[in-house]
Amino acid sequence: MSEVKQIGLYLHLPFCTQKCHYCDFSSWAGREDLKQPYLNALLGELGSYRTDQQDMVVSTIFMGGGTPTLFDGEILVQLLEKCRDTFHIQDKAEISIECNPGTADRNKLETLARGGFNRLSIGLQAWQNHHLENLGRIHRRRHFEDTISWAKQAGFSNISADVIFGLPGQSWEEWRETLEEAVAAGVTHLSAYSLKIEEGTVFYQWQQQEKLREMEEEQERFLYHQGAALLEELGLKQYEISNFAYPGWECRHNLNYWRNGEYIGCGCSAHSYYQSLRRGNVMDMIQYIERIQSGMPAAEFQEETDTQTEVFETLMLGFRLNEGINKEAFHSRFGFSLSERYRKTIEELKGQGLLTEDTQALRPTSLGFDLQNRIALAFLD
Numbered sequence: 544m545s546e547v548k549q550i551g552l553y554l555h556l557p558f559c560t561q562k563c564h565y566c567d568f569s570s571w572a573g574r575e576d577l578k579q580p581y582l583n584a585l586l587g588e589l590g591s592y593r594t595d596q597q598d599m600v601v602s603t604i605f606m607g608g609g610t611p612t613l614f615d616g617e618i619l620v621q622l623l624e625k626c627r628d629t630f631h632i633q634d635k636a637e638i639s640i641e642c643n644p645g646t647a648d649r650n651k652l653e654t655l656a657r658g659g660f661n662r663l664s665i666g667l668q669a670w671q672n673h674h675l676e677n678l679g680r681i682h683r684r685r686h687f688e689d690t691i692s693w694a695k696q697a698g699f700s701n702i703s704a705d706v707i708f709g710l711p712g713q714s715w716e717e718w719r720e721t722l723e724e725a726v727a728a729g730v731t732h733l734s735a736y737s738l739k740i741e742e743g744t745v746f747y748q749w750q751q752q753e754k755l756r757e758m759e760e761e762q763e764r765f766l767y768h769q770g771a772a773l774l775e776e777l778g779l780k781q782y783e784i785s786n787f788a789y790p791g792w793e794c795r796h797n798l799n800y801w802r803n804g805e806y807i808g809c810g811c812s813a814h815s816y817y818q819s820l821r822r823g824n825v826m827d828m829i830q831y832i833e834r835i836q837s838g839m840p841a842a843e844f845q846e847e848t849d850t851q852t853e854v855f856e857t858l859m860l861g862f863r864l865n866e867g868i869n870k871e872a873f874h875s876r877f878g879f880s881l882s883e884r885y886r887k888t889i890e891e892l893k894g895q896g897l898l899t900e901d902t903q904a905l906r907p908t909s910l911g912f913d914l915q916n917r918i919a920l921a922f923l924d
């Protein structure tokens with residue numbers, strides 16, 4: 544009998560109250576009229592997997608967006624039920640949902656917890672109201688405080704917050720306050736991303752008009768390293784370039800991506816990596832709905848991965864993780880020794896202080912975290 548694979552399942556819910564000034568994600572504001580047609584399409588796409596799942600078990604589910612909590616709690620629970628009807632879900636599956644402060648009250652959070660969601664990922668971004676306003680966020684600090692307190696009362700113990708550093712004019716004291724207050728509020732996990740100014744956003748427009756200046760790289764790196772050291776002191780270990788958690792509270796869904804495991808993504812812009820096929824769904828929400836309504840596949844591209852690509856991807860994703868690449872797992876997946884095949888490259892990267900090695904694993908150093916591209920290029924060569 545073939546081995547039962549563990550996979551992750553991602554559902555994309557692309558509705559937002561307003562578009563944040565830095566956001567270029569696949570999300571739309573002011574399209575409430577499309578909520579029901581989108582939901583129908585999503586259920587339709589999920590249904591297409593019905594006959595295709597004998598050899599796998601879903602160990603993590605992640606509903607992201609957008610702002611999934613703009614939907615009623617009952618609807619989100621029904622969507623989760625549809626996942627249960629469609630796939631075999633592991634008993635102890637991690638089931639996460641993203642939530643923006645100001646979009647989920649106590650009742651909604653209780654409905655979600657009762658319905659089986661067991662991990663909440665809250666978009667905090669910054670502690671200071673002036674930064675939240677500048678970012679175009681709909682919420683203020685007190686909304687985050689309410690959300691986390693209601694979440695705990697509803698029974699959520701696995702709570703993450705997303706935060707951003709490198710904000711225009713952000714000082715170390717402000718970044719430190721954001722991290723300290725988030726941890727004091729009771730999160731078990733933090734995702735800390737550096738602000739990137741992307742084309743098509745309000746921030747990009749402001750930058751073109753010279754109303755906004757990107758933080759100098761040196762200052763941005765300073766905030767990153769100081770922040771990582773502070774979180775370490777507070778007990779949250781860095782387990783990925785941008786992710787920190789108390790031991791045992793790492794995000795299993797994202798770990799599966801970084802370990803180059805298989806996953807299925809449903810919804811506009813969602814990606815899948817399943818049975819050696821990488822697929823990307825159409826980005827646009829309306830096109831997504833139309834495709835599903837007319838019986839077309841949601842994916843607009845699909846490519847088969849060969850072993851060489853899979854090896855490279857496994858290395859690149861794995862070096863984002865503190866745990867690095869486990870040599871035995873690599874050998875059993877690909878049938879050859881990582882240390883032997885890439886000995887010269889490994890020695891060079893060790894010599895440059897980018898990797899460390901022991902009998903079990905190859906791991907990135909703190910410098911290696913900073914210089915990911917150099918590691919990637921060395922292995923590509």
Ligand code: SF4
Binds near residue numbers: 559562563566
């Ligand atoms: S809430 Fe998130 S997805 Fe929505 S606009 Fe803001 S950053 Fe983008």
